[in-house]
Amino acid sequence: MTVAAPTRPGVTFSRVLAAEWTKLLSVRSTLWTVVGTILAAASLAFALGMFVRPDSGQSGSSLIVSGYLLAQLGTLVLGVMVGTGEYSVGTFRVTFTAVPRRLPVLLAQALITAVVALATAVGALLASFLVTVGQRGAGGLTVDLTDGATVRVLVDYVCFLVGVAVVGLGIGALLRRPTAALVTGVLVLVVFDHLLAVNPGRVTDTVRALLPGSGARLTMDDATLTALDATTLGPQLGPWGGGVVLGLWAVGLLIAAGYRLRRHDLA
Amino acid sequence: MSAPAASSATQVPARGRTAGRGATFARVVASEWTKLTSLRSSFLLAAATVAVSWALTYVSANASSVDPGFDPLSSLTSGLVLSPLGLMILGVLVGTGEFSTGTFRSTFTAVPRRLPVLAAQVVVTAAFALVVALLAVGAAVLGIVPAAGSREINLDLTGDGTPLVLAGMTLYLAGMALFGLAVGALLRHSARAVVTAVTVTLVLPIVLMLASDLSTDPMAPAESGPPPAEAVVNTIVTLLPSGAGSLMTTPDISGIEGAPDLGPWGGGAVLGAWILVPLAGAAVRLRARDVT
Amino acid sequence: MIEVESLTKRYGTVRAVDELSFTAHSGAVTGFLGPNGAGKSTTMRVVVGLERPTSGTATVDGRRYADLAAPLHAVGVMLDARSVHPGRTAFRHLLAQARTHGISRKRVDEVIGMTGLESVAGRRAGTFSLGMGQRLGIAGALLGDPGTLILDEPVNGLDPDGVLWVRRLVRELADEGRTVLLSSHLMHELALCADRVVIIGKGRLLADAPVQEIIDRSTGAASLEDAYLQLTADSVQYRGRSADDSATTPTAGSTR
Numbered sequence: 001m002t003v004a005a006p007t008r009p010g011v012t013f014s015r016v017l018a019a020e021w022t023k024l025l026s027v028r029s030t031l032w033t034v035v036g037t038i039l040a041a042a043s044l045a046f047a048l049g050m051f052v053r054p055d056s057g058q059s060g061s062s063l064i065v066s067g068y069l070l071a072q073l074g075t076l077v078l079g080v081m082v083g084t085g086e087y088s089v090g091t092f093r094v095t096f097t098a099v100p101r102r103l104p105v106l107l108a109q110a111l112i113t114a115v116v117a118l119a120t121a122v123g124a125l126l127a128s129f130l131v132t133v134g135q136r137g138a139g140g141l142t143v144d145l146t147d148g149a150t151v152r153v154l155v156d157y158v159c160f161l162v163g164v165a166v167v168g169l170g171i172g173a174l175l176r177r178p179t180a181a182l183v184t185g186v187l188v189l190v191v192f193d194h195l196l197a198v199n200p201g202r203v204t205d206t207v208r209a210l211l212p213g214s215g216a217r218l219t220m221d222d223a224t225l226t227a228l229d230a231t232t233l234g235p236q237l238g239p240w241g242g243g244v245v246l247g248l249w250a251v252g253l254l255i256a257a258g259y260r261l262r263r264h265d266l267a
Numbered sequence: 268m269s270a271p272a273a274s275s276a277t278q279v280p281a282r283g284r285t286a287g288r289g290a291t292f293a294r295v296v297a298s299e300w301t302k303l304t305s306l307r308s309s310f311l312l313a314a315a316t317v318a319v320s321w322a323l324t325y326v327s328a329n330a331s332s333v334d335p336g337f338d339p340l341s342s343l344t345s346g347l348v349l350s351p352l353g354l355m356i357l358g359v360l361v362g363t364g365e366f367s368t369g370t371f372r373s374t375f376t377a378v379p380r381r382l383p384v385l386a387a388q389v390v391v392t393a394a395f396a397l398v399v400a401l402l403a404v405g406a407a408v409l410g411i412v413p414a415a416g417s418r419e420i421n422l423d424l425t426g427d428g429t430p431l432v433l434a435g436m437t438l439y440l441a442g443m444a445l446f447g448l449a450v451g452a453l454l455r456h457s458a459r460a461v462v463t464a465v466t467v468t469l470v471l472p473i474v475l476m477l478a479s480d481l482s483t484d485p486m487a488p489a490e491s492g493p494p495p496a497e498a499v500v501n502t503i504v505t506l507l508p509s510g511a512g513s514l515m516t517t518p519d520i521s522g523i524e525g526a527p528d529l530g531p532w533g534g535g536a537v538l539g540a541w542i543l544v545p546l547a548g549a550a551v552r553l554r555a556r557d558v559t
Numbered sequence: 560m561i562e563v564e565s566l567t568k569r570y571g572t573v574r575a576v577d578e579l580s581f582t583a584h585s586g587a588v589t590g591f592l593g594p595n596g597a598g599k600s601t602t603m604r605v606v607v608g609l610e611r612p613t614s615g616t617a618t619v620d621g622r623r624y625a626d627l628a629a630p631l632h633a634v635g636v637m638l639d640a641r642s643v644h645p646g647r648t649a650f651r652h653l654l655a656q657a658r659t660h661g662i663s664r665k666r667v668d669e670v671i672g673m674t675g676l677e678s679v680a681g682r683r684a685g686t687f688s689l690g691m692g693q694r695l696g697i698a699g700a701l702l703g704d705p706g707t708l709i710l711d712e713p714v715n716g717l718d719p720d721g722v723l724w725v726r727r728l729v730r731e732l733a734d735e736g737r738t739v740l741l742s743s744h745l746m747h748e749l750a751l752c753a754d755r756v757v758i759i760g761k762g763r764l765l766a767d768a769p770v771q772e773i774i775d776r777s778t779g780a781a782s783l784e785d786a787y788l789q790l791t792a793d794s795v796q797y798r799g800r801s802a803d804d805s806a807t808t809p810t811a812g813s814t815r
Contacts (some may be wrong), residue, residue: 010629011659019658026651027644048478051496069474077462088458090642091652093609094699097636098659100608100625178458183356186465194473195323195348199330265610 013104020108024116029081034120037074041067041124042131049135060141061150064128065157065219071124072216075117075165076189080181082113083172083257092266102261110169110254117165121158149222156218156243163246164189167212170253174260189213205234215246290378292387299387302364303395309357313399316353316440320346320403324410332414339415339422340429344436344516346407351509354396354440355447355468359460361392362451371558381553385452389445389546396444400437407436428518435515435531443468445542446508452549468509475500501526511537560585560738561606561707566615568601575601577762578615583740585706588733590753591742592787594795598762599742600638603711607636619707631660631703637696638711645685649676649695652684656699666702674698689716697725707738714748726752746784758787760794
């Protein structure tokens with residue numbers, strides 16, 4: 001047996017990163033999820049574009065980002081897949097005997113999920129932009145890329161989808177079962193908010209503002225946000241508050257998952 | 268096997284033959300029942316369904332009990348926005364359980380004709396779900412009792428179409444378990460099946476409604492009927508399993524704006540189609556393809 | 560060298576491993592034996608840091624596994640041949656493992672060659688038979704050219720050719736001065752390839768000695784299997800019965 005003399009033996013974070021990258025790209029479901037997310041986002045934006053009326057006063061950017069409603073499910077699934085993948089097929093034994101400190105793996109997964117989600121979100125944004133070109137022209141909706149507010153919505157759309165992916169990773173790594181993690185993710189991100197919206201009040205509006213779905217505010221233009229803040233009985237979050245809430249969920253879930261990973265047996 | 272003098276009986280039974288005839292349908296059903304009831308997740312989901320049904324109904328009835336024209340019976344169905352989820356997941360787990368855990372090998376070597384297994388899963392899931400649905404509906408009734416008491420309203424569950432509502436609720440809940448089973452049996456992969464079923468029943472209606480809100484201008488004057496986007500969305504939402512199912516629980520409401528009025532029976536038929544079509548697909552896949 | 564000292568692992572009230580001490584020396588193949596549920600796999604999982612001991616220690620070359628800077632170069636581990644994503648090819652599976660330590664693609668190809676998987680390296684692992692999965696697991700253990708190998712049931716599911724290959728491989732590895740700890744239920748196999756055996760039952764140490772010494776110590780035992788059965792007679796937790804037990808007494812032995 002020959003020793004494959006490596007330059008510097010041992011586990012380094014960049015190596016763990018490279019390993020996780022190889023893993024994510026070597027299963028087909030990753031590609032399907034990315035393609036499916038982009039298609040779903042663009043299709044929804046196109047479908048909504050069919051109902052655009054010239055006098056509606058809607059902004060062009062709000063039509064482009066309207067696909068977020070389905071795209072968020074795509075990046076959620078991506079995150080959950082990365083977070084639960086090790087456990088649902090048993091590769092965690094191999095992974096964590098190679099990296100016994102464990103936490104670098106979770107961190108690497110978070111980074112890689114964010115990068116893939118970023119690429120997915122940018123793809124979804126471009127696809128939505130392209131498929132709605134004709135509709136925006138006919139409806140008189142302009143997209144001015146020199147306008148700060150427009151750029152904010154487009155950039156925040158990407159930030160939102162990346163945040164949702166990391167939340168998905170956190171839930172997945174914490175619960176370790178894909179089915180349970182997906183159901184939890186959908187409930188927390190979409191369904192609870194909708195249920196609470198039925199009974200507006202100080203308590204329900206506050207809870208809604210603190211759910212991760214609050215991050216969807218990132219995709220709304222300033223007029224919509226002002227209108228939302230005017231009607232809520234809970235905290236008024238402004239354009240960035242929703243993003244902060246989503247970010248806190250992502251970090252909190254990763255910390256909880258890291259705690260479980262670090263403190264408990266892997267059997 | 269040459270037993271030395273079979274003195275006790277005139278004929279020695281062949282080895283392993285306990286009672287002949289092999290895998291009859293009743294035995295397959297018994298086997299599936301054992302599988303369903305030996306999993307902890309079945310009972311957890313059942314308990315969650317009943318609990319959610321009670322809690323949402325209780326909260327909703329309490330919240331609206333301050334309204335002037337409060338009718339506690341109108342809160343009966345408010346748990347249905349979430350309570351079908353548990354039974355649907357239960358159905359998915361029955362449908363995919365064989366494949367996600369690899370037990371299908373032993374199952375289909377025991378029942379090589381395969382289809383009886385699927386039929387037995389339908390029977391078993393329907394029976395289990397019906398019991399859970401009855402409990403969940405009972406819990407919903409209990410949920411409105413305190414609110415009715417606070418306004419000193421006598422609950423009459425026998426009049427005014429209420430029995431129909433209760434029956435519709437039960438069938439809707441049980442139907443969602445079968446829908447889950449059908450999707451699970453078709454897709455064979457529990458995560459995929461759960462995502463699909465949850466998306467179709469829960470997420471799509473919400474997304475479509477939010478989307479139609481985005482594309483409609485609330486300030487626009489209501490000319491004649493709802494705007495086109497809303498009509499399309501409402502039609503789609505009505506034809507989804509959850510929309511069709513809720514029609515079964517609202518016999519006296521003639522559908523939602525812009526959507527075809529199907530009535531409770533029509534709603535039941537649409538939900539039935541959502542069960543039967545994937546189930547037929549699953550049967551074809553089971554029968555025509557190798558299971559590996 | 561693997562040193563296990565007064566190792567105890569409790570799950571709730573169950574003591575899966577109970578005050579277990581043994582040493583697997585370098586330059587030798589140590590067989591690890593015991594009935595189902597005796598605690599072999601638990602011990603191995605504790606040694607490689609997947610589980611934490613309730614008390615006691617387990618070290619490799621004097622260090623806790625979790626403290627190793629380059630675990631794959633120190634210890635090669637194969638715990639469960641099914642630890643592969645079914646959608647990933649054998650090559651990518653090994654490459655992902657290799658990348659955690661900056662091990663080259665050349666080395667990945669090398670271990671694929673050593674385990675005879677060249678023709679299937681591009682196939683998705685979900686299509687593998689038990690034996691091929693086993694070879695893939697061994698390939699993963701060899702990746703880092705480690706000084707210590709921990710193999711749980713490595714010959715399980717292998718064809719006779721594969722069994723012979725594993726026997727020679729572990730022999731060679733030990734002769735190169737490496738430590739090999741391998742569990743198996745195949746007594747004849749172990750008698751052929753192990754220098755020393757550690758036998759445990761119900762989490763406790765029953766014997767730790769060279770193969771010949773274990774056979775000699777047992778009264779009337781002609782083989783390792785006889786000695787093993789004597790030693791573990793009181794520790795077997797799951798015991799099957801012959802199909803005729805319900806009709807005849809176990810001692811009848813005249814059912815043909």
